[in-house]
Amino acid sequence: MSSPNDTREFVSLGMFIIDEFTFVDGEGKPTVQTLPPQIGGGGTYAAIGARIWLPPSKLGVIIDRGNDFPPHIQGVLDAYGSDMWLFRDHPDRLTARARNSYQGESRGFEYLTPRLRITPRDLVGTRLARPRIIHFICSPERASAIMSEVKEERDWHPITVYEPIPNRCVPEELPALKEVLSDISILSPNAEEAFSLLSMPLTTTKEAVEEACRRYLDMGIGPNGTGHVIIRSGALGACVAQRGQPLTWIDAYWSGPEGASRVVDVTGAGNSFLGGLAAGLVLSNGDVREATLYATVSASFIVEQEGLPRLTQVEENAADGAARAEQWNGDSPLRRVEELQRHLATTKGTK
Template sequence: MAARVSAPRRLATLGMFIIDEFQFIDPTTDEDEGDHGLGDNVGGGGTYWTIGARMWLPPSDLSMVIDCGDDFPANVRAALEAYRQSPSTSAKSSESTGTLWRYRPRSDGHGTTRALNIYKGQQRGFKYLTPKIRLDPHDQLYELKLADQMGEDQPPENLEECIAVMKRIDVFSPNHDEAASFLSVHQDRVNLPKTHDGTTPGAAQTVHNVRSSITDLIAARFLALSEPSTATNTPDAEAPLAAMESKRRLGPDGPIVHIRSGALGSLVAHRSLGSKWVGAYHTPQEAKEGVIKDVTGAGNACLGGFSAALSLCEEELVAALGRVGGTAGDTGSGAKDGLELLGRCAAHGSVSAAFVIEQQGLPGMLIAGEDGEEEWWNGSTAASRLERLLAST
């Protein structure tokens, strides 16, 4: 992947910031067990996306709006400010420039958005305790590349709207459950069995089978559904849509499809480049030994890491696509190089997700190294983890 150019790449999210509260209920007696000492946790899809991207980009390259009520906890703000540090700047100087977090007073009379996560055995519930504020592109004052999380529900009746959006964007990245819901694919076809731990005989074949189902039943169908409009298949009323497709940064030949699939890793696919699976960072044995503490936010962190990596290799990817003849499965250098770049982007996402799932809440970050020139996350660098994952792929 080429070195970053001097001009900053600005990424932003329209995802939300939430303060999570917890409630545990005994599944047998229905007794309220409180929050098990967890207290308040920083949450929200936008927050985890930003942290996932932050592992690869300096704070000056990122922006997220946080709507703060009068009750915004000082300790939460202090925790967020730690991520404004980088080897080239301090948290204090970053705050003065408004990078990374853009705190905005909430003007509707409500406090900071809070949500309650309810656990009852294996069942999990979720409800907002404070009205949520959805962000729009105009909330970001800069000319940025925007990343948005999908809505809360992905019923099949929304498929037409989904297809319309896919024809206008460069990257489409649902998780495997969301994608299956859109396409009316049964969840059992795209998920590992509940008894699967990845370390038993036949586990590799099980993973292969489920991955194949996701490739064939989801990714291939999304690529077909997002086939670009042409002069012969576009009614006059949809001509503006065809014009938007032709102006996409990565070209008119459909979006990158990135299916985030938990322990299975993630799948990247493109009509001109083919498809590729990249595994999760933690091995099944590591997972069995308990390295995974809480998967909350992993999908959004994965998307953040993927987005950051894509911004870093965008010029190379555009060049690779320009060398492709335009047919799916093209075996030329353009398709090979382009698919390798997409695989590296997916690997960045896997590493970001791995840092997030190793504890309850957000991962720790500090500036370390002999000369204070390295960012360490949970005791290691993102680059070293990326190297390990790519070596095993």
């Protein structure tokens, strides 16, 4: 049995997927594929978002490894820290794959293989058992099933970060969402998903996002209404809401014309935001607003390139000698948090 010191801080129940890409013309005919298959999946990106801040031994995600698992992908994953990945081998089936199809600004998504969904029961008896924070991406109905499994584990009361799956963010799912919200610590859809569930016009303004936050809070999030809503709103930033507290906006790290030029691909940005949020909760002793700064910075590293960010080790001079430090895409995550803090303090003073 593991000791309390071995407990993982964060585990995502999201999947690992190998993403394939197809581009089609105005008539829907495929054009030349320009991107090779890449590492994908909401669980993968959430884990990397948290890994930017925490060591591999404090994180976890299950990866179902099929008989076609590419060796080069294994190497990429291990470079982030092999201890964060819990591999389950399936010699009789393929690794989960999905196709992302692009036609102009429109994006389609479809699974090419059957899915193996991950639930809290899959963590039992593994080194990922009973983490302090869990993250899941699913329909409201499946979120209820996940919480039922959590309650099967005696004396386990994790912080729950729920990310509604996009294709189930429709008005018909709102009753099921209301049923599970009292078990959810943090609800975090993006703005379009939040509006769609509430049958609101899909026009993203700060006023509309704030109205959506208030409506979700009125439904009662968390035990006795103590939970939070964080609506991720792209270039506008993220709105953080809790009953009885003023709504707070955290600006996107890459904002304005100069920032927009740094955004290459937003795939996985929302997942990594929530992984960064979980890590921020650990580092800030549960301060959700401060944790959102870490979340925002995690997303900033994801959008700078196609695929996952680059991790490197660098030497830092210290009074007691040189030390090794991690950089992501050649930059320090902590430096970005401090820069974001200064920016928010400045803009607050000018309002």
